[in-house]
Each structure stands twice: as structure tokens, then as C-alpha cells.
Amino acid sequence: MSERETLLVELVTEELPPKALPRLGEAFGRGVLERLQARRLVDADAPWRWFASPRRLAVQVSGVRERAPDQAKEERLMPVAVAFDAAGKPTAALEKRLAAKGLTLQNAKLERRIEGKQEMLYLHTVEAGARLDEALAVLVAEAIRALPIPKLMRWGSGEAQFVRPVHRLVLLHGARVVPGRVLDLDSGRETLGHRFMSRGAIELAHAEAYEPTLRAEGKVIADFAERRAEIERQLQEKAAAEGDVLGEHAALLDEVTALVEHPTVYVGRFEEEFLAVPPECLILTMQANQKYFPLFDAQGRLTNRFLIVSNMHLPEPKSRNIVEGNQRVVRPRLADARFFYEQDRKERLESRLPRLDAIVYHNRIGTLGERVARLESLSGWLAERLAADVALARRAARLAKCDLVTQMVGEFPELQGVMGRYYALADGEPEAVAEAIEDHYKPRFAGDTLPRRLTGKIVALAERLDALAGLFAIGEIPTGEKDPYGLRRAALGVLRIAVETPLPLELDAAIERALAEQPPAVRAQAPADTVEKLRRFFDERLRHWLREAGHALDAIDAVLALRPGRIDTVPARLEAVAAFLEAPEAPTLAAANKRIANLLRKAGEEGAAHVDVALFAEPEEKALFEKMHAVAPYVASHLENEAYAQALSTLVALAAPVDAFFDRVMVLCDEPLLRANRLALLRELWRLMNQVADLSVLAREAGA
Structure with missing residues (x-):
């Protein structure tokens, strides 16, 4: 069995686009994982993690093999009658097919198999497992090309293209560097930490040492989710210490997480006189331009305090420079907002x-x-x-x-x-x-x-x-x-x-x-x-x-089939349909409605303009007609009051006479007057039944 080790793949880059960073990080990690799985270099349930910081994308996969297991394969070649002539000798067709696979009749493992009335010829081969050293650089390059990057860039004199210039490539299988070349870079074990706080280039001893080494020597929290949680913890802690609360900040938190590798939160302040400007202006100025987190009092009013997420951690008194520098930067922005507001108010809207x-x-x-x-x-x-x-x-x-x-x-x-x-x-x-x-x-x-x-x-x-x-x-x-x-x-x-x-x-x-x-x-x-x-x-x-x-699709289609003029009635109609489907008579009425629709479609324009009771030849026709006219006023009243459930429940009384009608009455009979009158009766019934929804659409849902 091939040796299994943790695999690390890392790209060290220039600062990546912050809003796309988590999407790029996860896509890169998943892309590498899926390609390892496709080559059987790792199991389908292998644990894995993706990492993303402003200057790196990385993935760590556990249990990666040096060499994938060989895989037995079989291929259906052709009928035996085509593969061998009457004397049992191989035909040119068989020899040509085997030659295309680099095989001869002597070294090919063939099997004859009866399939129905025909004997087929199968070829058995063994596909050698992929080797990590040969496959890794290729699959990493494939994963990079598949990333959701709208615009690529080139750098230096090479032909490599990526969203930002790439400076280092780490490919580690356990403690061993996997040889390979991606984006014009040879693989190695050296990474870079924080741009200012790291001790310099960092050698990774083992793939599993990636995260702790970066944290200790490079001052980088590589895991995006962990870095986000740490920023959130510090934000809440600082806000509470000021007696304030944070407003809606999830989107800004994601963006700031993509901008820093070693987050430290500081409190800044601006002059209270700026609070005379509408708070939305100040909040947008701080959030959009400076990536600050405004603070609010217990009543939700904006205060003159804000939180700064710095990419540096400095002891006092040097940390004061960070706070004072940010306060100096935000003041002109707030002054601009105040100026625009005051100038705009000089002119009526x-x-x-x-x-x-x-x-x-x-x-x-x-x-x-x-x-x-x-x-x-x-x-x-x-x-x-x-x-x-x-x-x-x-x-x-x-x-x-x-x-x-x-x-x-x-x-x-x-x-x-x-x-x-x-x-x-x-x-x-x-x-x-x-x-x-x-x-x-x-x-x-x-x-x-x-x-x-x-x-x-x-x-x-x-x-x-x-x-x-x-x-x-x-x-x-x-x-x-x-x-x-x-x-x-x-x-x-x-x-x-x-x-x-x-x-x-x-x-x-x-x-x-x-x-x-x-x-x-x-x-x-x-x-x-x-x-x-x-x-x-x-x-x-x-x-x-x-x-x-x-909502159920059939119910939606039944309601929208009538194209209701007032769409505000649609939810109540859907509730009414759902209640109707619980009734035992629902299948009968839905099936009958579907039958009516088919008959009327087949008849086209044929039929009388009005029902003539004198032409009823069967008692079931009269019974149905009388029941329709008995329930019609109640249906109309319920519809007028938008009581759609009651309107449909009233129709349940039609189930028995409708069932009897279709059992005993031939609608499309040969006698023209009877036929026309019965079609008119069905048209009137269809109009009565389908004022809340087209019940024929419900035939399948109702079990008809």
C-alpha cells in the first residue's frame, strides 16, 4: 500500500482582491481536492481544509497517497462473430482495435460472454495508479485555471497568468517536497509570513506544521474563518469596554478579514460636532472609505467612536500612532461629508x-x-x-x-x-x-x-x-x-x-x-x-x-393557470387548494375536472350557448344541473368575500352528482341536440368549479 501523508499546496501572492478572497480560497482548495480524488490519490471522505489570507491561497488534505492503487477495467469490444472468422482466427477488426491500445492477441486478456442471443468479446486491463509526483503540478494548474477569476494579469517576463503575481509555490507531502512547476515557479517548502512582522522567509518542516508555523514565526492566522472569529471577538470586546454596540457589520467584517493577516482592534474617536451630519453619511464614510466599524449607544444612536482593525500589533506607546494616524485620516472625510450636506441644504430639492x-x-x-x-x-x-x-x-x-x-x-x-x-x-x-x-x-x-x-x-x-x-x-x-x-x-x-x-x-x-x-x-x-x-x-x-x-408546484400551477388579476389573492388561493386536497372528494372532482377539460378541448366551439333543461334525457343530467344551481350562490358569496377555502369546500357537494353523471351519461353522443346541450352543461360546470384554481391540474396531486 502506498504511503499516506498530509499534503500541503500553497500559493504565496501579492495582495489578493478582498471581496473575492473567501470564494477564491474555498474554490482553490476544493478544486485541488476533487482532482486528487479523481486520480484516486485520496479517499472520497478525506479530511481537508482551505486557507486564505491577503497574500496566500492554500489547501491541506489528509491521507494523500504517493501512488494511487491500480484499477482493473473491462471494456466491451465487439461481437465474437466480428472478432473471429469462421475458422476461429482473429479478424483485422479485432487486431486493429487491440493495436490502438498497444496490445496484441498474445498479451491481451480477453473474455467471451453470452448476452442474450449474442456472444460478446470483452477486454480486461489494469490501469496503473497515478503517481503524486507526476500528477500534482498538473492538477494544481488545472485547479488554478478553473478558479472564478474574471480578469487575469501577467507579471515579469514570464507567461504565467493569475489574479495577482505569485512569488512562491509550496508542494509538501508530509516532510517531502513534491517536485513540480506551476505558474513559472518551482515547488519548494519556503513560504512568507506577515509583510512586516514576520522574521523573513519561513521553511516548513512538514505539511502539518503549516498553520502553527505561520502563526508562530510568520505572525499570520491563515484560516479565514478563524481570523474572522478573532476579529469579531476583539470588536465585541472593545465595543463593550466603551459601553457601545456594533451595528450591522457582517459584510464589512468579511472584507476586513480579507485585508489583514494579524488582526488587532483599536478604538478611535472623532469630534462630536460631526454628529450633526446625517448618520448614514458618517457611517458610509467610515465603512466604505476607511473600513472602520462605527459604534452605537444602547439606543442605537451613532457615537463619535469607531473601531479600527489594524494588520499590526504594536505595544504602547507605538500603538497610539496607529490610532492617531487613523483619526487624522478620517477627519477630512467627515469634513467633506459635512460640507456636502451643508451645501446641498442651501437649495430646495x-x-x-x-x-x-x-x-x-x-x-x-x-x-x-x-x-x-x-x-x-x-x-x-x-x-x-x-x-x-x-x-x-x-x-x-x-x-x-x-x-x-x-x-x-x-x-x-x-x-x-x-x-x-x-x-x-x-x-x-x-x-x-x-x-x-x-x-x-x-x-x-x-x-x-x-x-x-x-x-x-x-x-x-x-x-x-x-x-x-x-x-x-x-x-x-x-x-x-x-x-x-x-x-x-x-x-x-x-x-x-x-x-x-x-x-x-x-x-x-x-x-x-x-x-x-x-x-x-x-x-x-x-x-x-x-x-x-x-x-x-x-x-x-x-x-x-x-x-x-x-408551496406545492401543482397547487401553484393550478392557481396561476387562471391568471388571477389580483396577485394579492394568490396566497389565500394556495391555502384553499391545500385544504381542498385534504377532502376525500378531491380526487373525484379533480379527475372529473380534467375529463371535462379534455372533452371541451376536443369539442372546440361546439355546443349550445345555454343549457336547456327540456333536453335532459337522463336523470343524472337533471340532478347535476340542480345541484350546480343550488351551490352556485354560495360559491359566488364566498368568492366575493375572498373566502376561497369555503368556496372550494362548497364544491365538494358536486362530487356525487358529477360521478353519477359520467357513469351514466354519454356526452359526445350522436344526437346533435343532446350532445350540444351536454357540452353547454359541462361548460357551465367548468366555470363554476374553476374560479379559485384550475382543478384539472390537481388530478395527479389528488391521486386521480
């Missing part, structure tokens, strides 16, 4: 509206100013139909984009909407208008909160409907994974606002109105089926969203 005419929204749809006019009109239309304050909705839409031309948003685009709210309040606008300016961008991503008030929800709907209608009209429809304008996200935002609020939004009417608001040139070139395409797009998003929420 509405006065900036004409400047939007100079900003192109889309070269085929028009300017941002023209879009604001559409949003104002569409918001007013939506407000009328949703029983909201039309004046507030129109006002909020009119001002929604004005902060885009402020100095603060020009410097920090992430604050669009946020600053609009502050400036609107300073101008004396109603609070509902100010909140809508901020909230109309919500939900910005999956799981984001919705706008707080109805006015904000209306402007948010208008924002998304306008974008969808305009871009669909000019053919900018998402395909595959490509969605450059975020239209899938926009459609989901409309659905979430309408369903989760809920709002009685008539989706088809809203789509038609949004399309009607587009510029004449856009409407003129829009395909005739634009509204239909857009509605199908919404239905696809809705189906995906409901599936992720755990």
Missing part, C-alpha cells in the same frame, strides 16, 4: 428637477426628467386605484430622483433616496413624501424590507412597472442568466409589495397603463404582445418565488 433633463435614463427611452414625469403620472393612477392619497403619491414621485444631482449623492451613490428624505424633510415636505423618496428603492434585494407607508409602496410600484414596460417594449428582455437591468428583481419587487402588503393591484391593468405612459416612439415600436410577454414574465417570477416559499 424641487429646484433640482430641471437638471434631470440633462441625464439620459436610456438612449432609446429618454431622459431621467422624462422618466420622472412618467413616474408622477403612473403613481397618481395607482393611488386612485389603491385608495391612496393621489397628491402625496404624485409629489413623492416628482421628487424621488432629485437627490441624484446633489453633491452628497454624487460622492456617495449608495445614499440615493436616503439623502432625498433628509432634504425633503428640511424643505418642509410631508413625512409620507420624504419616506417615499427613500423607500421607493425598496425592496432592493431578496429579503429586503418593503416601503413603510402606502405612498412609498405606490412610488416603488411605479418605479418598477415603468422600467419593466419600457425595457420590454424596446426588446431588452432578460435571457438566460443575463439581466443587466435587474428586471427579474424589479418584477419580484412588484410581486412582494402587492402580495405581502397586501394591495388589490390589478396586474394586467397596471402593466397596460405603464406601457401607455412610455414615449410615443417607444409605444410605436413595441411588439403587439408586449403586455402578454410581460405578464408571462411576472408569472414565471411568481411561480419561482412561491416554489421557494415551499
